[in-house]
């Protein structure tokens with residue numbers, strides 16, 4: 001039998017839900033053996049494609065796809081300056097595709113290669129939002145009726161920009177203009193946004209959770225994402241106020257630039273903390289985990305470089321009692337969601353998985369997309385990651401035209417100064 005070799009590496013760009021996704025396909029000299037990996041960095045997708053095709057592909061052609069760790073290390077080190085979301089996403093596309101190939105060759109799902117199942121399916125949390133507390137409550141009740149036990153709640157602040165709550169629905173595309181902007185004149189490059197108002201947000205969130213606990217009771221697990229929008233001391237104040245509502249976790253209370261504040265936050269409150277969707281290298285999470293300053297590590301697996309590094313991170317976190325909650329929004333492809341899930345069901349210290357409910361179009365483009373049943377996410381037992389791509393159909397959903405090409409439009413205060421998204 002001839003040795004298995006990589007014969008081609010290419011990026012597939014598609015947007016079946018209007019969200020820009022990048023998937024890497026690695027082909028081999030055995031035509032039926034190919035691998036798929038998620039390389040989605042929705043705000044800079046074409047930079048990832050360039051990094052993959054110009055810089056990684058020449059290092060991969062002719063190599064044995066079995067050598068995952070060596071390929072990972074050589075690609076990682078080959079730029080001398082390492083990490084960053086562009087290179088990490090390109091590397092993740094390659095790395096996940098290699099795990100997919102290894103599983104297909106072994107005739108086993110990837111979770112078997114990671115040590116086997118420790119649970120039957122992954123508990124998920126889903127998103128409830130609305131224009132006011134009543135709408136959030138109705139949305140949450142609807143989700144609870146579908147069997148979901150863990151719900152992230154975000155409420156819109158009337159007239160202002162709010163993360164995660166726009167009239168009760170998730171934004172389809174982070175770059176979509178919202179409403180007239182106050183206090184700042186947008187340039188032609190900047191879609192208009194409502195302004196951000198910190199104190200309105202800080203007043204609204206405790207009221208939201210008071211209402212949800214009163215109306216929904218104690219059993220439902222509630223979560224909230226601050227999305228790094230307030231100052232460190234405001235985040236500490238909010239975390240203390242929310243402690244009484246027994247959240248499952250409070251997400252991204254601080255920006256990566258402010259991780260030095262975590263010891264202070266930890267000293268002030270026992271609210272469970274989830275952190276890390278913006279992390280791109282190990283120096284960002286090492287101290288938080290080893291000093292037990294967070295409870296859930298929730299990196300975006302493709303943004304840290306793929307499954308190889310994520311499984312090491314999960315094992316590292318296990319030793320410190322930190323659980324996993326991998327980032328799972330719509331800008332992770334179904335292949336990336338499958339990678340999350342294979343790790344979820346094979347990690348002892350799995351906590352929870354963020355769910356994105358893919359629509360029927362996305363499921364047709366990506367046959368094998370993980371299924372949701374009884375409030376849980378189920379992995380299929382196909383060899384590899386278990387998700388394929390229908391390339392002809394994928395080509396029918398090109399990236400949407402947008403003047404910012406997917407970049408986040410600036411969010412500004414009333415005085416026009418820009419804030420973190």
Ligand code: KDG
Pocket residue numbers: 042174225227277328329330331354
């Ligand atoms: O592209 C950015 C999104 O992935 C992010 O805003 C979603 O914060 C997010 C979450 O928790 O799902």
Ligand code: MG
Pocket residue numbers: 225227251252277
């Ligand atoms: Mg988040």
